[in-house]
Amino acid sequence: MPLPEDYLAYPRRAHGMDQDRYGWEPADRRAPLQLKSGAKAMTFIIVPLEFFPLDPPAKPFKHPGAMVTPYPDLRHYTTRDYGNRVGVFRLLTELESAGLKATFAVNADLARRYPPLIARIRAGGHEIAAHGVSTAHIHHAGLSEEEERALVRETRDVFPDAVSWMSPARNESFRTPDLIREAGFTICLDWESDQRPLSMQTAHGALTCLPNHHELSDFLMLTTRSQTEDSWAGQILEAAAQTVAEHETRGAQCFGFTLTPYVTGLPFRISALTRVLHGLAAMEGLEVATASGVAAAFAEAAP
Numbered sequence: 001m002p003l004p005e006d007y008l009a010y011p012r013r014a015h016g017m018d019q020d021r022y023g024w025e026p027a028d029r030r031a032p033l034q035l036k037s038g039a040k041a042m043t044f045i046i047v048p049l050e051f052f053p054l055d056p057p058a059k060p061f062k063h064p065g066a067m068v069t070p071y072p073d074l075r076h077y078t079t080r081d082y083g084n085r086v087g088v089f090r091l092l093t094e095l096e097s098a099g100l101k102a103t104f105a106v107n108a109d110l111a112r113r114y115p116p117l118i119a120r121i122r123a124g125g126h127e128i129a130a131h132g133v134s135t136a137h138i139h140h141a142g143l144s145e146e147e148e149r150a151l152v153r154e155t156r157d158v159f160p161d162a163v164s165w166m167s168p169a170r171n172e173s174f175r176t177p178d179l180i181r182e183a184g185f186t187i188c189l190d191w192e193s194d195q196r197p198l199s200m201q202t203a204h205g206a207l208t209c210l211p212n213h214h215e216l217s218d219f220l221m222l223t224t225r226s227q228t229e230d231s232w233a234g235q236i237l238e239a240a241a242q243t244v245a246e247h248e249t250r251g252a253q254c255f256g257f258t259l260t261p262y263v264t265g266l267p268f269r270i271s272a273l274t275r276v277l278h279g280l281a282a283m284e285g286l287e288v289a290t291a292s293g294v295a296a297a298f299a300e301a302a303p
Contacts, residue, residue: 034303040244043280046189048166052066054077061138084262087263092126101125103290129187130162131165132168164187229268244285
């Protein structure tokens, strides 16, 4: 039996991904960009500061760092608390020793509970990015528009001056980009579709999405995959060196990665952290900046 005439007809077939937020623009088909600073590549460091409730909801899923064992999971709860009480200050010390500024993505609930920590971060000249309400308030398609808008509004009220946004668990609904842009955020740290800032279309104007590489996350590599600290450090430095080396053919590129206080802030990992931060700071052709600094530099870049 022959196939119907319309069986192989795909009226919506087109190049690119199945979404209309940004266009299909592979790296080998666009003009290389040159940064005004002369840097060949840029990287940005994200430090998530998160509030983990002792009895988190499981809808739509538990945050990757949420409690694991039956209630009350005091072992994992106190580990996360250690990150905000001790580990983050080690990260601050090492960042400042290397002369680097980072972007601290902060939950609204944590900012309300620990104002001295926020003041310490601001005093160090680091950037504060909004990181949703808490790890128990994940954005997903099961929320109504008003429910999600209320989460964004609550977060914005705590961070009235923030320009950068990172969703809890880096999870979004289909409408999240529209809602965060509506609230005045211009930079998003959830997506990683490219190797340079990506302009995403929303109902309220363009949203700049910076490539935050999950594959370089300390939580993923050190905790989930159980890689060694030397392996983790080597992969970050290799990613930076490769990005710099590709400047000759692809122009300026960038990438980001996370440092989690309750993971990399542990004492036996500080030597690896020092290797990473000082290695990045000393790498020829590489500039380390905050998320907003990277977005601004690429906005001024020219072919």
